[in-house]
Amino acid sequence: MGVANEYSIAAGVAKVLAAEGATLGFSHLPDKEGRDRMEKRVRRVADPLGAQLVLPCDVTSDADLEAFFKAIGERFGKIDFLVHSIAFAPLEDIRCATVDATRDGFRIAMDISVYSFIAASKYAARLMGDGGSIVTMSYFGGEKVVGGYNLMGVCKAALESAMTYAAYDLGPKGIRVNAVSAGPIKTLASSAVGEFSEMLALNAAVAPMGRNVTTDDVGNATAFLLSHMSGATTGEVMHVDYGYHIMGSPGHAVERLGLKSTQA
Numbered sequence: 001m002g003v004a005n006e007y008s009i010a011a012g013v014a015k016v017l018a019a020e021g022a023t024l025g026f027s028h029l030p031d032k033e034g035r036d037r038m039e040k041r042v043r044r045v046a047d048p049l050g051a052q053l054v055l056p057c058d059v060t061s062d063a064d065l066e067a068f069f070k071a072i073g074e075r076f077g078k079i080d081f082l083v084h085s086i087a088f089a090p091l092e093d094i095r096c097a098t099v100d101a102t103r104d105g106f107r108i109a110m111d112i113s114v115y116s117f118i119a120a121s122k123y124a125a126r127l128m129g130d131g132g133s134i135v136t137m138s139y140f141g142g143e144k145v146v147g148g149y150n151l152m153g154v155c156k157a158a159l160e161s162a163m164t165y166a167a168y169d170l171g172p173k174g175i176r177v178n179a180v181s182a183g184p185i186k187t188l189a190s191s192a193v194g195e196f197s198e199m200l201a202l203n204a205a206v207a208p209m210g211r212n213v214t215t216d217d218v219g220n221a222t223a224f225l226l227s228h229m230s231g232a233t234t235g236e237v238m239h240v241d242y243g244y245h246i247m248g249s250p251g252h253a254v255e256r257l258g259l260k261s262t263q264a
C-alpha cells in the first residue's frame with residue numbers, strides 16, 4: 001500500500017519483492033469520478049511486476065479498507081506480508097511551525113499516516129493464517145527534531161509506537177511487525193517537506209558512509225524484514241540511512257562541506 005508513481009518508496013520495495021519471487025497486490029488512491037490517473041500511475045509500476053490485483057483504497061475510509069482487504073482475501077486466500085508506505089499532512093500544517101499546526105491538520109495527518117497502519121495491520125493479520133510480516137515506513141524525524149519535518153515528525157513518533165504495540169498484539173499469532181526508518185529520498189510526499197534539497201545534501205555529508213539512500217536500498221531492507229531471514233526480529237525500527245542516525249555532531253560533514261572551525 002502506497003505506490004503513487006515510479007518514484008515512490010513502495011515502488012522500489014515492490015521491485016525488489018518481485019525479483020525475490022513475491023506475488024503482489026497493490027492499492028491506489030481512488031480516482032475522482034470518471035478519471036483513472038492514479039490507477040494508471042500505479043499500474044505503470046504494478047503491471048510489469050505481474051501484479052495480481054490493483055484496487056482503490058482511501059485509508060481514511062473504513063469501507064474502502066474493508067473492501068480492499070476483502071478483495072485481497074478473495075483473490076489470494078491468505079497473505080504472507082503487508083507493506084504500509086502511506087503518509088499525508090495538509091501542506092499548510094506541515095509548512096508551519098509545529099506549534100501552529102491546526103487541530104484539523106493534526107487529525108488528518110495522524111489519521112492517514114498512523115491510524116491507517118493500525119487499521120491495515122488489523123485487516124492484513126486476519127488474512128495471515130500461520131504467521132506473517134508487516135513493515136511500515138518511518139523517518140528519523142520521529143526520533144529527533146528535523147527542521148522542516150514538523151508535524152510529520154509527531155506522526156512518525158506515533159507510528160513507531162503503534163508499530164511496537166502491533167508487534168505485541170500480533171506476536172502470539174506469529175506475525176512480526178517492524179519499521180524501516182529510511183533516509184530522505186525525493187518523492188511526491190517528501191516534496192511537501194520544507195528545504196528538502198538542502199536536507200538531502202546535508203544528509204549525505206553527515207552520514208558516515210557519505211551518501212543518500214535509494215528506493216532499492218529501502219526495498220532490500222524491507223525484503224529482509226518480510227522474509228524468514230529476519231524471523232526473530234519484531235518491534236524493531238531498522239535504520240536504512242547510511243548511518244546518519246548514529247551521529248551527534250556534523251562529523252565528516254566538516255571536511256566534506258569545507259566547513260572551517262572559527263576556533264584556533
Ligand SMILES: NC(=O)c1ccc[n+]([C@@H]2O[C@H](COP(=O)([O-])OP(=O)(O)OC[C@H]3O[C@@H](n4cnc5c(N)ncnc54)[C@H](O)[C@@H]3O)[C@@H](O)[C@H]2O)c1
Pocket residue numbers: 001002003004005007008009010028029057058059060085086087088112137138139140181182183184185186187188189190
Ligand atoms: N521520501 C522520503 O524521504 C521518506 C523517508 C522516510 C520515510 N518515508 C515514508 O515513506 C512512505 C512513502 O512515502 P514516499 O516518500 O514513497 O512518497 P509517495 O508520495 O510516493 O507515497 C505516499 C503514498 O501515500 C498515499 N496516500 C496518501 N494519502 C492516502 C490516503 N488517504 N489513502 C491511501 N493512500 C494515501 C499516496 O497515494 C502515496 O502513494 C511515507 O510513510 C513516508 O513518510 C519517506
